[in-house]
Amino acid sequence: DASSSMDFGEPTKLRYALQLAASLGFIGLVRGDRIKIETLGQSPRTPAPVFRGRRSLWRMLDHLEGIRPGETASLAEGVKNFCLRNSGKGIVVLITDLMDKGGFEPALRYLVSQSMDVYVVQVLSAAEIDPDLQGDLRLIDCEDDDQAEVTVSKAVVDRYKQTLAAFVEGARSFCTRRGMSHVLTRTDAPLEQLIGGFLRTRGLVR
Amino acid sequence: MIPLAQSSNWFGSHTANMFSAWQWALLGLVPPAIILLYFLKLRRHPLVVPSTYLWRRSIEDLHVNSIWQRLRKNLLLLLQLLLILLVALAVLRPSVAGRKLTGERSIFVIDNSASMQAVDVKPSRLAEAKRHVRGLIDEMRSGDVAMLVSFSDVAKIEQPYTDDRRALREALERIQPTERRTDLGEALRVAAGLANPGRSGTDPNDIRTAAALPADLYIFSDGGFAPVAGFSLGNLKPTFVPVGAEAATNLAITAFGVGRSERDPQKLQAFGRIENLGAAQAGSTVELHLDGRLIDADRVDIPAGQGHSVAFDLSGVDTGTLRLRVSAEDDLPIDNEAFAVVGVPRQAEVLMLTPGNRPLELALQTGEVSELARVRIETPAFLKQPEYQTLAGSGALDWVIYDRCQPERLPTANTLFVGSLPPVGGWSADPKTGGLEIIDIDQSHPLLQWLDLGNVHVFLGSPLKPPQAARVLVDSDVGPLLAIAPREAYEDAVLAFPIVEQLPSGGQGMATDWPSRISFPTFMLNCAQYLGGARRGSAQDSIRPGDTVTLESPSTKTKLSVMTPRDEVLPVPVDPSGKAAFTSTGVQGIYRVQADRQPYRSFPVNLFDPAESNLALGAAPSLSIGHTQVAGQVSWEPSRNELWKWILLLGLAVLAFEWWLYNRRVYG
Numbered sequence: 001d002a003s004s005s006m007d008f009g010e011p012t013k014l015r016y017a018l019q020l021a022a023s024l025g026f027i028g029l030v031r032g033d034r035i036k037i038e039t040l041g042q043s044p045r046t047p048a049p050v051f052r053g054r055r056s057l058w059r060m061l062d063h064l065e066g067i068r069p070g071e072t073a074s075l076a077e078g079v080k081n082f083c084l085r086n087s088g089k090g091i092v093v094l095i096t097d098l099m100d101k102g103g104f105e106p107a108l109r110y111l112v113s114q115s116m117d118v119y120v121v122q123v124l125s126a127a128e129i130d131p132d133l134q135g136d137l138r139l140i141d142c143e144d145d146d147q148a149e150v151t152v153s154k155a156v157v158d159r160y161k162q163t164l165a166a167f168v169e170g171a172r173s174f175c176t177r178r179g180m181s182h183v184l185t186r187t188d189a190p191l192e193q194l195i196g197g198f199l200r201t202r203g204l205v206r
Numbered sequence: 207m208i209p210l211a212q213s214s215n216w217f218g219s220h221t222a223n224m225f226s227a228w229q230w231a232l233l234g235l236v237p238p239a240i241i242l243l244y245f246l247k248l249r250r251h252p253l254v255v256p257s258t259y260l261w262r263r264s265i266e267d268l269h270v271n272s273i274w275q276r277l278r279k280n281l282l283l284l285l286q287l288l289l290i291l292l293v294a295l296a297v298l299r300p301s302v303a304g305r306k307l308t309g310e311r312s313i314f315v316i317d318n319s320a321s322m323q324a325v326d327v328k329p330s331r332l333a334e335a336k337r338h339v340r341g342l343i344d345e346m347r348s349g350d351v352a353m354l355v356s357f358s359d360v361a362k363i364e365q366p367y368t369d370d371r372r373a374l375r376e377a378l379e380r381i382q383p384t385e386r387r388t389d390l391g392e393a394l395r396v397a398a399g400l401a402n403p404g405r406s407g408t409d410p411n412d413i414r415t416a417a418a419l420p421a422d423l424y425i426f427s428d429g430g431f432a433p434v435a436g437f438s439l440g441n442l443k444p445t446f447v448p449v450g451a452e453a454a455t456n457l458a459i460t461a462f463g464v465g466r467s468e469r470d471p472q473k474l475q476a477f478g479r480i481e482n483l484g485a486a487q488a489g490s491t492v493e494l495h496l497d498g499r500l501i502d503a504d505r506v507d508i509p510a511g512q513g514h515s516v517a518f519d520l521s522g523v524d525t526g527t528l529r530l531r532v533s534a535e536d537d538l539p540i541d542n543e544a545f546a547v548v549g550v551p552r553q554a555e556v557l558m559l560t561p562g563n564r565p566l567e568l569a570l571q572t573g574e575v576s577e578l579a580r581v582r583i584e585t586p587a588f589l590k591q592p593e594y595q596t597l598a599g600s601g602a603l604d605w606v607i608y609d610r611c612q613p614e615r616l617p618t619a620n621t622l623f624v625g626s627l628p629p630v631g632g633w634s635a636d637p638k639t640g641g642l643e644i645i646d647i648d649q650s651h652p653l654l655q656w657l658d659l660g661n662v663h664v665f666l667g668s669p670l671k672p673p674q675a676a677r678v679l680v681d682s683d684v685g686p687l688l689a690i691a692p693r694e695a696y697e698d699a700v701l702a703f704p705i706v707e708q709l710p711s712g713g714q715g716m717a718t719d720w721p722s723r724i725s726f727p728t729f730m731l732n733c734a735q736y737l738g739g740a741r742r743g744s745a746q747d748s749i750r751p752g753d754t755v756t757l758e759s760p761s762t763k764t765k766l767s768v769m770t771p772r773d774e775v776l777p778v779p780v781d782p783s784g785k786a787a788f789t790s791t792g793v794q795g796i797y798r799v800q801a802d803r804q805p806y807r808s809f810p811v812n813l814f815d816p817a818e819s820n821l822a823l824g825a826a827p828s829l830s831i832g833h834t835q836v837a838g839q840v841s842w843e844p845s846r847n848e849l850w851k852w853i854l855l856l857g858l859a860v861l862a863f864e865w866w867l868y869n870r871r872v873y874g
Contacts (some may be wrong), residue, residue: 138252139254140254141259142257143256
């Protein structure tokens with residue numbers, strides 16, 4: 001997911017996503033797997049390059065370096081295009097914040113229909129999980145310029161956290177029921193902890 | 207000050223319009239403007255976020271789930287509208303009717319004499335006066351100063367000049383009713399201290415030392431006292447506020463005592479006088495109690511404005527305390543009781559120094575005088591003896607008579623000089639002259655009570671030149687024949703003529719025919735009572751509340767104490783002459799004197815003041831102060847007590863609450 005919403009956080013969610021992709025890609029290259037790294041905004045007709053073998057590491061990293069935020073495709077549309085480009089078996093790791101006004105459910109349903117092992121890594125920044133906002137604000141959505149006027153009070157922040165928790169729980173429940181693995185991570189969490197810990201227990205990494 | 211162009215009356219309060227029509231229109235636009243601004247909403251800071259998706263859902267949830275959330279938004283609006291409403295109300299200058307304190311300096315003079323305990327106005331006249339003053343203290347503006355004085359027959363500054371209204375209120379609460387009589391004069395002198403500098407009240411030539419500070423003088427009293435003579439109000443502007451009802455009911459005991467029965471001098475009788483000072487006939491049972499036990503009673507019916515005497519036989523009563531009580535309920539309960547003491551009389555110790563005076567000796571040997579006084583007769587030669595010096599200086603004597611002789615020093619006792627003069631004190635006399643004609647006698651003095659000297663002739667005497675402080679009791683065509691002057695705690699009486707005169711032939715001749723008149727033994731009896739300090743019959747004279755009692759100690763080493771009717775025991779210091787002054791006689795009742803903790807004597811304190819008991823104010827009460835007649839102020843000049851400051855303060859409170867609420871919403 002290289003949408004504009006991924007360009008937030010410290011480090012940015014996209015940066016974190018690229019590092020995660022590079023790590024997983026490296027593991028795959030070392031194991032001799034076929035690695036393909038695509039963004040959701042990628043054109044259906046221009047498939048991403050395929051990497052295999054340790055020698056492809058630098059090429060893969062160059063490819064990752066070329067990914068920029070600002071793609072405008074919706075989550076569902078991006079996943080749909082991915083599915084059209086990539087049929088067959090394999091492991092799909094979807095790295096996204098799942099923040100799509102159309103909902104994440106249609107997108108994930110496309111993945112369910114593929115005969116792939118699906119891992120959804122939901123990346124959120126610290127500011128999204130624990131917002132430090134106060135006062136009368138006009139919030140502007142970076143993707144669609146949607147505006148929400150809100151007087152942020154403690155009650156509103158508490159309510160936001162409840163909504164976020166329900167949102168994450170909804171995604172996890174959706175994935176679990178459909179045989180997908182859902183992992184929530186935050187950009188200020190160490191990457192090795194995510195890979196060496198959680199993804200290893202889920203079987204993505206051995 | 208903006209003129210009160212228009213005014214209206216809302217529920218007894220008043221408003222004054224400060225704005226013209228267009229100004230009001232402008233003010234009227236403010237509430238719609240607030241509402242408009244409220245709908246235009248606040249200026250919000252823009253902030254770019256990854257997604258408004260979750261925020262919007264959170265806000266929607268709050269909107270849907272919490273009506274309070276919506277109310278809180280509206281509460282701010284309502285508070286702002288309330289604020290502007292209060293501002294508009296303050297601009298209308300609402301006020302309530304009040305009483306007016308016209309000056310910056312006020313003196314509140316409150317009568318707390320016995321009559322102020324009357325309950326013709328509830329709860330009492332004093333409470334009503336305090337209520338009036340409390341109202342005036344509340345009316346004081348910032349910077350106004352006031353002084354609080356209470357008075358009965360003495361005045362007390364309860365609170366000197368201050369602008370501290372709380373101190374004034376506290377001082378006001380401290381004022382308690384007394385059982386004393388009323389004398390406005392002292393209170394006026396106290397009040398005039400600052401208003402009329404230089405008027406010390408005693409020295410008309412006093413030098414003015416400070417600028418005069420005019421003051422408004424508010425007198426809260428029920429009257430009941432004589433006009434205040436010899437006082438000029440000067441810079442004091444008086445207002446008399448009469449306290450009490452126009453007419454009241456009151457049966458008062460104005461006299462009560464014990465004496466010998468006229469028919470049988472061996473018997474004691476209790477005499478009392480009850481006066482009806484109300485406007486209608488009144489009746490009551492009169493009870494006599496001896497040591498708390500009812501021993502007799504009588505029924506009286508007294509027409510309005512008249513009095514009635516009662517007498518009770520006290521056969522078999524030797525000692526004890528008597529209480530006379532009028533059982534009818536009226537507006538002044540404290541004068542419905544009176545007290546008297548029956549006891550063994552103390553005999554006066556009298557020393558007479560005479561070269562021989564048979565008429566005088568006979569007059570001192572009558573039964574009445576013998577009962578009162580123990581008389582020792584010596585010759586003038588006794589003056590030189592040490593025993594005389596000891597007696598004269600010890601205070602053991604009550605009265606010394608010097609018949610045609612003169613001591614070197616005056617004794618610590620009252621004296622009567624017959625045909626001679628005291629060696630000190632400024633006494634002198636003209637040469638002896640014959641055929642003196644008595645032209646005036648002062649029957650108001652106790653020495654001359656009941657005396658008629660019209661038939662007395664004085665053949666030979668030396669008209670007196672008494673000192674300035676002396677009071678002339680008998681005057682003749684050529685000069686005073688009897689005068690009395692104070693000397694420290696004692697008094698010296700001087701008779702200008704001898705009763706008997708030593709003739710050149712060696713015999714005695716009469717210098718006056720007075721001893722053959724009935725008035726002579728009566729005079730000596732009066733002297734025994736007054737100068738000897740003895741009391742007639744078996745009763746102690748009553749004194750008025752607040753008066754000073756001089757107690758005579760059995761010896762200078764005796765410790766005296768007095769138990770008051772409220773069972774307080776007060777020590778009384780005895781001076782070297784064996785006398786002690788007791789001043790704490792503020793309440794009615796029996797005061798029991800103890801000498802070295804043993805009962806010594808008792809004395810009663812009674813009000814006995816028809817002027818104090820007369821509660822009627824009359825239709826047009828007024829005071830007479832010097833040459834000024836001060837009419838009673840029955841109604842107050844109305845004034846406006848403006849409330850706009852309070853309303854603005856309330857507005858500020860609303861503003862503070864609104865700010866707090868806003869911050870709680872945003873940061874809480």
